[in-house]
Amino acid sequence: YxxxxxxxxxxxxxxxxxxxxxxxxxxxxxxxxxxxxxxxxxxxxxFVQDPPEVELNLVESLGPEELKVEWTVHSKDSSINSTEIVISNDDLGEIPIEVKPESETSIILQKEDLLLGSDEVPSSFQVFVRVVNDNGIAESDVVNVTMLK
Structure with a gap:
């Protein structure tokens, strides 16, 4: 001080x-x-406000058009306002996918979620989780994904 x-x-x-x-x-x-x-x-x-923390626990290709994502959120003094799975690649940028309800901690993304603005699911891209509460925004580490054929 x-x-x-x-x-x-x-x-x-x-x-x-x-x-x-x-x-x-x-x-x-x-x-x-x-x-x-x-x-x-x-x-x-x-009163110190504590932003959330998020860890990406699992990102698993379930085939050429499905992806399983699991995460853990730590939010001590405020409930989560929004959760997004963010899919990105160098060509198309970031595509956020809103998770409902916000308290959910896993999702299986289908072909329509993974198209990233093209006609086919890309063979590789990046994934991270973004959560927001009243105290701030947190993003998990980015994971590189290669889809199964």
Whole structure:
């Protein structure tokens, strides 16, 4: 942390800056101050919001036109607002596939999900999972996929 102090003609200003906070810093803090007129204090609460985390556990080709994806989400203080499986390749960019309900942790993607804007399922592409809660967005590691023939 750091403290900046500034004296002005009729008052003094102090600024406390806290760096590198984490969830364990959630608590009430008391600011105490005094001058020649007496003492006073004020209480403030620091609430650290914790973004979600997501791990991609399994990406498995079930044939030339089906892909199984499993993942784990860690979201400590907020429910998940949205979950997407993102399929991408260099030619077509990212194609997000919305997962419903958001709490689901596995899906089997079919041919229509995997076309990536073309007539056939590509033989290889990348996959990752993106989750969103009120505190932020998380993306899993990217996995390279080669479809079975």
């Amino acid at each position: 750091s403290i900046e102090k500034k004296a002005e003609p009729f008052h003094h200003i102090s600024k406390l800056t806290v760096k590198d906070i984490n969830i364990s810093d959630n608590r009430s803090y008391i600011c105490q101050f005094q001058n020649s007129h007496g003492k006073a204090s004020a209480t403030t609460v620091l």
